[in-house]
Amino acid sequence: MKTIEMETDVLVVGGGTAGPMAAVKAKEKNPKLKVMLLEKANVKRSGAISMGMDGLNNAVIDGHATPEQYTKEITVANDGIVNQKTVYAYASNSFKTIEQLDRWGVKFEKDETGDYAVRKVHHIGTYVLPMPEGHHMKKILYRQLKRARVEVVNRVVGTRILMDSEGKAAGLMGFDCRTGDFVVIRARAVILCCGAAGRLGLPTSGYLFGTYENPTNAGDGYAMAYHAGAELANLECFQINPLIKDYNGPACAYVTGPFGGYTANNRGERFIECDYWSGQMMWEFYQELQGGKGPVFLKLDHLAEETIADIETILHTNERPSRGRFHEGRGTNYRQKMIEMHISEIGFCSGHSASGVWVNERAETTVPGLYAAGDMASVPHNYMLGAFTYGWFAGENAATYVGESAIAAIDPAQIEAERARIAAPLGRTDGIPPSQLEYKLRRMANDYLQPPKVTRKMELGLERFGEIGEDIDHLTAADPHELMRAMEVQHIYDCALMATHASLFRQESRWGLYHYRVDYPERNDDEWFVHCHLRKTADGRMESIRRPVEPYILPLDEDEKTAYQRLRIVKQAATA
Amino acid sequence: MTYATQRTSVPVKVDEDKCIAQKGCTVCVDVCPLDVLAIDMVKGKAFMKYDECWYCLPCETDCPTGAVHVDIPYLLR
Numbered sequence: 125m126k127t128i129e130m131e132t133d134v135l136v137v138g139g140g141t142a143g144p145m146a147a148v149k150a151k152e153k154n155p156k157l158k159v160m161l162l163e164k165a166n167v168k169r170s171g172a173i174s175m176g177m178d179g180l181n182n183a184v185i186d187g188h189a190t191p192e193q194y195t196k197e198i199t200v201a202n203d204g205i206v207n208q209k210t211v212y213a214y215a216s217n218s219f220k221t222i223e224q225l226d227r228w229g230v231k232f233e234k235d236e237t238g239d240y241a242v243r244k245v246h247h248i249g250t251y252v253l254p255m256p257e258g259h260h261m262k263k264i265l266y267r268q269l270k271r272a273r274v275e276v277v278n279r280v281v282g283t284r285i286l287m288d289s290e291g292k293a294a295g296l297m298g299f300d301c302r303t304g305d306f307v308v309i310r311a312r313a314v315i316l317c318c319g320a321a322g323r324l325g326l327p328t329s330g331y332l333f334g335t336y337e338n339p340t341n342a343g344d345g346y347a348m349a350y351h352a353g354a355e356l357a358n359l360e361c362f363q364i365n366p367l368i369k370d371y372n373g374p375a376c377a378y379v380t381g382p383f384g385g386y387t388a389n390n391r392g393e394r395f396i397e398c399d400y401w402s403g404q405m406m407w408e409f410y411q412e413l414q415g416g417k418g419p420v421f422l423k424l425d426h427l428a429e430e431t432i433a434d435i436e437t438i439l440h441t442n443e444r445p446s447r448g449r450f451h452e453g454r455g456t457n458y459r460q461k462m463i464e465m466h467i468s469e470i471g472f473c474s475g476h477s478a479s480g481v482w483v484n485e486r487a488e489t490t491v492p493g494l495y496a497a498g499d500m501a502s503v504p505h506n507y508m509l510g511a512f513t514y515g516w517f518a519g520e521n522a523a524t525y526v527g528e529s530a531i532a533a534i535d536p537a538q539i540e541a542e543r544a545r546i547a548a549p550l551g552r553t554d555g556i557p558p559s560q561l562e563y564k565l566r567r568m569a570n571d572y573l574q575p576p577k578v579t580r581k582m583e584l585g586l587e588r589f590g591e592i593g594e595d596i597d598h599l600t601a602a603d604p605h606e607l608m609r610a611m612e613v614q615h616i617y618d619c620a621l622m623a624t625h626a627s628l629f630r631q632e633s634r635w636g637l638y639h640y641r642v643d644y645p646e647r648n649d650d651e652w653f654v655h656c657h658l659r660k661t662a663d664g665r666m667e668s669i670r671r672p673v674e675p676y677i678l679p680l681d682e683d684e685k686t687a688y689q690r691l692r693i694v695k696q697a698a699t700a
Numbered sequence: 701m702t703y704a705t706q707r708t709s710v711p712v713k714v715d716e717d718k719c720i721a722q723k724g725c726t727v728c729v730d731v732c733p734l735d736v737l738a739i740d741m742v743k744g745k746a747f748m749k750y751d752e753c754w755y756c757l758p759c760e761t762d763c764p765t766g767a768v769h770v771d772i773p774y775l776l777r
């Protein structure tokens with residue numbers, strides 16, 4: 125195993141959505157800096173937007189919505205546990221990001237007058253901007269990376285943050301998943317943009333890579349931040365999504381809703397007022413499944429032919445284009461059949477929910493020199509546009525920070541320890557292949573962590589995870605590719621422990637299905653109207669702490685507060 | 701410990717008549733996010749080496765000769 129050493133000023137880890145934006149904006153802020161973008165895949169096609177996106181889920185555009193209204197809606201959708209400043213910072217810059225993407229060549233739907241054609245999907249406001257021609261996101265970003273002269277390093281997997289003697293981030297360690305070489309990168313600031321923890325639960329198909337999230341996002345960012353000593357927030361607020369059964373991708377109600385599609389039960393009846401994904405919505409979805417009115421479907425068969433043809437074009441060429449192929453295999457034609465839906469496996473993701481590495485409105489984590497943006501950073505419901513916007517914040521702020529801060533000494537022992545940890549699976553001739561360990565770990569995550577959460581089950585889960593943790597010392601890898609899986613499964617293991625720990629800590633129920641605890645079925649604002657943070661202590665233990673919810677900058681009135689608790693259609697009238 | 705090799709039917713098929721890997725093409729291998737494609741050096745053709753596919757389609761879309769076809773992985777189909 126060779127060691128390759130590199131150096132840069134700003135290191136961005138993860139070249140999906142937030143990462144390229146962070147790298148470009150760091151370079152624009154200070155063109156003299158060296159900026160490196162590191163990606164375990166290839167930035168040309170990496171991340172959640174690999175094949176483009178079919179819409180912006182949270183566009184805040186003047187004339188359609190205001191930053192104030194958006195911030196309030198996200199506050200309510202999160203049962204009040206929100207640092208409003210971070211959401212407001214996103215919302216106030218949302219339009220600026222859209223204009224930037226528009227100038228770069230991303231195509232958004234506009235009406236006859238040239239105004240953005242925003243649609244209503246959320247419960248209260250209007251924020252969904254379709255991108256029927258949104259296929260080329262990655263090409264557009266790649267062009268900007270070249271133009272800005274960002275140094276791109278592909279196929280290198282980050283595994284641990286390099287720390288200096290004063291506790292500041294000073295680079296990253298990892299390895300090349302093609303050659304197996306150990307890689308050490310020294311940097312003056314590190315921006316983590318590693319996406320969601322998408323391989324935590326096991327999809328019901330049993331296929332390890334049949335996840336909702338892009339599976340290269342195995343929770344690496346969460347685990348790296350944790351081991352660097354950063355605080356993580358609201359991890360008990362899981363990501364659980366309503367997806368096409370077995371295919372496990374979005375069906376997708378955000379696209380079809382504005383055309384008249386809706387979520388229905390087995391009688392073809394609407395049972396929720398709003399298809400916007402939230403814990404409360406997933407709660408009603410779960411109730412319908414449990415109450416004998418399942419399966420739940422996405423209903424389109426009542427729509428006109430032209431509408432369905434439009435929907436097909438968007439859904440089968442964009443974002444997850446293989447869904448058309450899946451429907452064809454099952455004989456599901458939108459004109460005749462409803463699409464069978466199911467509840468996804470669990471994961472962490474702030475892009476959709478609220479579980480992430482804690483950041484403030486400057487994208488700073490609690491570790492100096494360490495920034496985070498996108499699905500792995502704690503700004504709730506941030507989606508793609510939030511990833512771009514916070515990537516922008518992180519890039520600019522890291523570039524400024526680098527000008528002011530110097531790296532202290534680095535203890536070489538941490539480098540040797542990480543080299544040995546990475547080399548270990550390749551060196552063992554006898555032991556457990558990563559795929560088997562991963563399957564078992566994720567199956568146990570389903571068995572013990574999938575809501576409804578039961579205290580006794582989660583305690584047993586910790587026992588099982590403990591046993592699997594011992595097996596980590598027996599992981600083997602036949603080649604550098606398998607080594608990538610062996611290191612990823614250790615990130616997944618860290619995430620499983622964090623998910624259990626965080627879920628046991630919050631002794632109440634909140635966020636609908638995301639944190640429904642059978643032993644504490646009620647929401648308890650008197651004791652738990654707080655953020656729960658999780659961190660690694662100096663002696664290596666996992667610790668949960670309460671942090672007060674930051675004072676609201678936009679107070680809610682009583683009626684607004686409960687809007688997301690009234691999603692169920694009260695008296696189910698037969699739908700037309 | 702001893703190991704067994706288990707056969708799996710992989711979702712990605714490469715039409716070897718169309719594939720021009722022998723002329724130096726590696727596009728599908730380069731773009732695959734999961735890094736599961738490889739070139740068979742003896743045949744000079746691309747193939748799926750690991751059954752770890754997100755059925756995301758860059759390999760199929762970006763192949764210059766239309767040699768790649770992605771099926772939904774069998775377990776999900």
Ligand SMILES: Cc1cc2nc3c(=O)[nH]c(=O)nc-3n(C[C@H](O)[C@H](O)[C@H](O)COP(=O)(O)OP(=O)(O)OC[C@H]3O[C@@H](n4cnc5c(N)ncnc54)[C@H](O)[C@@H]3O)c2cc1C
Pocket residue numbers: 137138139140141142143162163164165170171172173177178179180181182280281282283317318319320336337338340341342344345373374443444475476497498499500506507508509511
């Ligand atoms: C199927 C699907 C549909 C969606 N639809 C919409 C939609 O219609 N509208 C919308 O607004 N949002 C949508 N989203 C959400 C949106 O795509 C995400 O919020 C956003 O793209 C996240 O950006 P990111 O940069 O955090 O993660 P990503 O874009 O996924 O990038 C993370 C990158 O980090 C890399 N990486 C991970 N670990 C490491 C490591 N250890 N070392 C090096 N690199 C690493 C990964 O390979 C990946 O490229 C959707 C998401 C999915 C999965």
Ligand code: SF4
Pocket residue numbers: 714718719720721725726727728729745746762763764765766767768
């Ligand atoms: S992209 Fe197409 S032609 Fe090129 S190696 Fe792959 S299959 Fe062969």
Ligand code: SF4
Pocket residue numbers: 712731732733734735736737752753754755756757758759760770
């Ligand atoms: S569909 Fe995606 S994951 Fe599967 S081989 Fe092609 S590029 Fe790789």
